[in-house]
Amino acid sequence: MKIQANAVNVLERTSNYLNSGVIKTPPAWFNVVAKNPPRKKFTREPKFNNPVTGESRIKSLRFKDKVNNKGLYKTRANSQDKVVTTNSLYKPSKLVYLEDQLRQLFYEQHPWERSRPKILIENSNLSGQNYDWSKIQQLGKQLDGESVIQRSLYLLQNKESDSLMSAYDQARFEFYRIRMEQEIKEQVSVEEAEMFGSVMGPSAIDFGIEKEQKVISQWKKKVIKETEVLSARRANPSESWSAEEVATKESGTTEEGDGKDEIEELLL
Amino acid sequence: MLRNKVGLLRHRSISIRSISTRSLDKCSREKPIPGLFSVQGWQNGCFDRADYYSAQLTSTIKGNEVLQNKSLEELIYECGMSSSKRNIGNYASLLYNLDFAVSSLKGCQMDLPENKPTRDVLLENPDLSLNFNNEPNVTGNTQLQDAIETSFGSMVQFRTLLLNSNLSISGDGFTWLVARIYKPKIQSMSTQVTGEIKFDELFVFNTYNAGSPFTMNKSNIMNNLEKEYKRLENERNSKEDETVTPSKSNTNNNNTPSSYYNEILSYDEVKNIAINDTTYVPLFAIDASPKMWLHDYGVFGKKEYLNRIWNSIDWNVVENRLPQKYEFKYN
Numbered sequence: 001m002k003i004q005a006n007a008v009n010v011l012e013r014t015s016n017y018l019n020s021g022v023i024k025t026p027p028a029w030f031n032v033v034a035k036n037p038p039r040k041k042f043t044r045e046p047k048f049n050n051p052v053t054g055e056s057r058i059k060s061l062r063f064k065d066k067v068n069n070k071g072l073y074k075t076r077a078n079s080q081d082k083v084v085t086t087n088s089l090y091k092p093s094k095l096v097y098l099e100d101q102l103r104q105l106f107y108e109q110h111p112w113e114r115s116r117p118k119i120l121i122e123n124s125n126l127s128g129q130n131y132d133w134s135k136i137q138q139l140g141k142q143l144d145g146e147s148v149i150q151r152s153l154y155l156l157q158n159k160e161s162d163s164l165m166s167a168y169d170q171a172r173f174e175f176y177r178i179r180m181e182q183e184i185k186e187q188v189s190v191e192e193a194e195m196f197g198s199v200m201g202p203s204a205i206d207f208g209i210e211k212e213q214k215v216i217s218q219w220k221k222k223v224i225k226e227t228e229v230l231s232a233r234r235a236n237p238s239e240s241w242s243a244e245e246v247a248t249k250e251s252g253t254t255e256e257g258d259g260k261d262e263i264e265e266l267l268l
Numbered sequence: 269m270l271r272n273k274v275g276l277l278r279h280r281s282i283s284i285r286s287i288s289t290r291s292l293d294k295c296s297r298e299k300p301i302p303g304l305f306s307v308q309g310w311q312n313g314c315f316d317r318a319d320y321y322s323a324q325l326t327s328t329i330k331g332n333e334v335l336q337n338k339s340l341e342e343l344i345y346e347c348g349m350s351s352s353k354r355n356i357g358n359y360a361s362l363l364y365n366l367d368f369a370v371s372s373l374k375g376c377q378m379d380l381p382e383n384k385p386t387r388d389v390l391l392e393n394p395d396l397s398l399n400f401n402n403e404p405n406v407t408g409n410t411q412l413q414d415a416i417e418t419s420f421g422s423m424v425q426f427r428t429l430l431l432n433s434n435l436s437i438s439g440d441g442f443t444w445l446v447a448r449i450y451k452p453k454i455q456s457m458s459t460q461v462t463g464e465i466k467f468d469e470l471f472v473f474n475t476y477n478a479g480s481p482f483t484m485n486k487s488n489i490m491n492n493l494e495k496e497y498k499r500l501e502n503e504r505n506s507k508e509d510e511t512v513t514p515s516k517s518n519t520n521n522n523n524t525p526s527s528y529y530n531e532i533l534s535y536d537e538v539k540n541i542a543i544n545d546t547t548y549v550p551l552f553a554i555d556a557s558p559k560m561w562l563h564d565y566g567v568f569g570k571k572e573y574l575n576r577i578w579n580s581i582d583w584n585v586v587e588n589r590l591p592q593k594y595e596f597k598y599n
Contacts, residue, residue, distance in 0.1 A: 188436035
């Protein structure tokens with residue numbers, strides 16, 4: 001089927017209608033579309049070079065100058081080599097950003113940085129503020145992995161570092177120093193508040209230990225009881241299967257059941 | 269538990285007329301520590317405060333012969349923990365801290381800043397250097413350098429921790445470098461016999477306002493009060509029980525966890541040992557009070573002040589205060 005290109009001629013048609021007086025006033029979209037005219041080339045053209053890296057996408061067939069595993073030199077193309085595939089010439093190339101690689105590296109090295117709360121629009125710069133990455137700290141943006149990435153790119157672009165890794169390292173070390181400062185600040189402000197009379201609730205660890213301690217003390221009671229029973233049995237083994245013993249055993253099992261329930265309650 | 273140590277710190281007695289402060293008395297008001305203070309800043313930071321504190325202290329202990337003959341350390345230790353004598357303890361502590369902080373400063377080669385730091389300092393990139401001009405190694409204090417490196421990992425880590433702890437104090441306060449000493453029962457037998465003071469590790473910590481490293485248990489004061497209250501209540505209960513049914517109180521005693529398996533300590537008991545059975549010897553202190561740095565460095569100048577403090581530390585003085593290292597052996 002022929003390519004249907006009528007719709008894209010809307011600008012020319014309207015222009016003609018205006019000239020001939022079919023319509024008197026240009027429609028609202030007229031100037032906008034004139035400034036951004038629709039694309040009219042529909043043929044797919046092969047791209048021989050990768051637009052991102054600039055490398056050639058054409059793979060020429062070259063045989064290695066080495067003996068293969070059969071002890072022979074390969075001198076002719078086989079049937080597989082002769083198959084011509086042009087798919088790769090028409091594919092859009094992948095977008096590769098240096099920032100993404102740095103981000104991946106940073107968050108692999110610092111997985112706990114991901115656990116910090118983050119504002120989702122932080123990187124989109126909706127506030128319209130232009131950050132100056134000659135310094136790693138910014139007004140209106142918290143210090144995080146993104147700061148390290150932007151700062152290392154800045155260092156690289158402004159030739160303050162000779163390689164990407166040294167720029168990244170410098171940004172990272174600056175980030176560490178500030179993080180240390182922030183962490184101590186948080187600790188000290190909690191401490192200061194406590195000294196001036198604030199009463200904080202139990203921490204997560206304290207809470208856990210208290211819960212654990214309750215279970216342990218229950219367990220301790222039970223164990224003491226059981227060892228007492230055991231030692232009594234050892235002291236007088238002849239009576240261990242008497243009727244009395246069976247009765248105590250039964251009562252013992254019920255007690256055990258109670259203990260379990262209690263522990264389960266605590267765990268819940 | 270502190271008294272063993274007071275010997276280290278030299279006794280000073282206080283009379284009504286003048287409260288002697290060891291290092292401040294040696295300093296001249298016209299000659300501030302070079303590279304750190306101007307004459308006015310020196311007057312504001314040290315002498316005005318010291319004069320005020322000693323005047324207050326003198327007036328609070330007026331007419332009390334016993335307290336007047338005591339050194340500052342003893343005053344802090346005896347009055348700091350009591351609520352009725354608290355003001356005495358506070359003024360003694362403030363005076364002692366200030367004097368102690370100044371005593372280990374020798375000054376540095378730098379000139380005083382011509383322009384005070386501006387708010388740009390807030391967003392400044394941190395300094396990444398790993399070596400500093402003033403380190404104990406440079407002045408030949410290798411023993412101190414070793415102690416610091418084994419306790420904190422490296423000099424950089426120590427410096428970062430020390431200066432950041434001080435930077436974080438928002439009001440008045442001091443950052444201390446202290447050596448930890450266990451009570452003799454945990455130390456080896458030989459220590460008990462000779463009465464030597466040995467430390468196992470160094471620490472950095474902050475005190476706020478009139479806080480003192482000699483009254484560390486203050487941090488635990490609510491727990492102690494609660495414990496005391498519970499003990500009294502238990503005593504009262506057991507007395508009541510004894511009068512009514514003596515046998516019941518006996519069974520109660522048997523059920524307390526301490527009567528069984530003493531080696532399993534509860535969380536509270538461990539906490540108690542960790543807090544109550546250790547003491548700390550101060551090696552040096554940094555004053556965080558804005559009165560110290562505001563005049564010469566301005567509102568945004570605390571970092572600059574701390575950098576200069578680091579360059580001004582006299583490591584010889586600090587090392588002289590260092591007790592012997594306690595060699596822990598797993599026998």
